[in-house]
Amino acid sequence: MSVVEVNGLSKIYDGGLEALKSVSLRIEKGEILALLGPNGAGKTTLISALCGISSPTSGTAQVGGYDIATQYRKARCLIGLVPQEVALEPFERVINTVRFSRGLFGKARDDALIERILRQLSLWDKRHSRINALSGGMKRRVLIAKALCHEPRVLFLDEPTAGVDVELRRDMWQIVRGLKADGVTIILTTHYIEEAEAIADRVGIINKGELLLVEEKNALMARMGRKTLRIDLQAPVSAVPTTLVGYDLELSPDGTSLSYHYDTSGNGTGITRLLQALAQEGLGLRDIQTTQSSLEEIFVSLVAEGTG
């Protein structure tokens, strides 16, 4: 059974803005789902609706089999939320704010657990520091600690690495992978495509309140991935030989390399024929390499299609 089930969830704000258009989604236990989308796409609205911060206009959702509206207590006990904005009480001490979060979720005080979480997030030494004395990255860790301290089974991370340095980003990914290993289901929103590429099992693309697609990351990349074959020539040429025009080759400005675009999902890639044609032309090859288009390019082409 899916741990999160969203059925036809819509959100229309008072001003008439349709932030979510009948979104349906299933998230399996223990997977990492990355929701990709430009700013204002509806990522945060979706998370807010699932976590109880805003009320959906229509549609239903279940978390762990519990309806988020009628069985909100049981549903919310399973959910941890790391918001996009760093919202923390500036004068409070780290350990107090984390203990508060655990209590708020109805759990009895557990110092050993909180120590483990704070150590895992490299916050233990800072536990008695006031929030306003922490760096931006540390504050984000505190938000994660607060979200984890009631042992959620589903964790929503709303742009966890926005404005975070490279080192912390890698740490964050490590933490997310560790949680996945513990069986926690993770839904993260991001507009860093490399983030989705690095840690997600599945990718959902959302734009203008619509979920354009949800697919396994690798399958998505394989399906949509165009590959490019770059052929470096031994001697530069001034133009693409006429016999090769049908291959739609791109000649580099200095005339030393040719690029050939092909689709792996097609029946034939045409590489064999191209290489034979090159040999017949008498062009010597110095090197060949292939590159696969990144999620970013897939994303841009999808969003452009959606708006076009």
Place this chain on the structure above:
Amino acid sequence: MNFQAVKAIYIYEMKRFFRTLMESLLSPVISTSLYFVVFGAAIGSRIDQVEGVAYGAFIVPGLIMLSVMTQSISNASFAIYFPKFIGTIFELLSAPVNAFEIVLGYVGAAATKSFVIGVIILITARFFVEIHIQHPLAMLAFLTLTCLSFSLFGFIIGIWARDFQQLQLIPLLIITPMVFLGGSFYSISMLPPAWQSISLFNPVVYLISGFRWSFFGTADVAIGLSLLAILGFTALCLSLIWLIFKTGYRIKS
């Protein structure tokens, strides 16, 4: 019922109080002492007695009410406005708690703080004047109900306020005049008849009168009416809060 959550909110809020203990306690003690110097010693020496009570002692219940009402409102309104302002309210909204538990935690803490302040003012007053409390249980009941109802009212203001100006607006424009004109420093019977009638539309008159009755056994209005007034005010605030959470007014989009 999520008792852990109520406890967590309550303790968290009380910690804020203890963190600023000196400010929290020192200011009511100082302001009470100032009132005694001004009204008790300077002016009071020219006023003999009010309804058979020395003026210095007569103003004690009013002084306590003045502080308790304003402190309840400012404590409770700030407690819920602050999370809204800095954004930490998301945590409350996403937690497995209902409106009743949230209110119990915040209003409970705000009411406790103002109760403590009320008691401290009473103790301070004893250094200046001799006070004998005729109905201690009624006194405690009135004090508790006032702390509670005005904390509830403060909670509503905190939810309603969109900025710090609005947070100050109602206490400044409505509550302070109502408390000052509610007989904190005088008996309604000292006013001209027309003003006496107008005063009866001021709900604070009933609260101060009832509280004063518990001290000295004399009152401007019947004690039953006073009790009804405070219970009615509490009920009104409770229904407003119920409405706020039912509609998500200014807390949930």
